Amino acid sequence: MEECPDCGSVTFRGQWAIDGARTLPEAALMLREYANELEDLAAEGFVLSEAIEHDYGCAVFPGADEEIEGEP
Numbered sequence: 654m655e656e657c658p659d660c661g662s663v664t665f666r667g668q669w670a671i672d673g674a675r676t677l678p679e680a681a682l683m684l685r686e687y688a689n690e691l692e693d694l695a696a697e698g699f700v701l702s703e704a705i706e707h708d709y710g711c712a713v714f715p716g717a718d719e720e721i722e723g724e725p
């Protein structure tokens with residue numbers, strides 16, 4: 654998962670999420686942690702820029718270029 658320093662968008666790939674796991678429980682844990690990271694992004698207000706294709710996801714912060722007014 655990498656955040657662009659310029660626009661703040663986050664790019665990620667699913668396939669490396671369990672890379673390096675040596676046991677099944679470790680792989681499961683890594684997958685859960687990865688899922689948590691994605692949920693954290695969503696909780697922060699990030700959305701996918703488009704549907705994930707070929708395992709490549711890009712999360713953007715909607716209205717990052719615009720002033721957001723009247724946020725609840």
Ligand SMILES: [Zn+2]
Binds near residue numbers: 657658659660661662
């Ligand atoms: Zn960028």
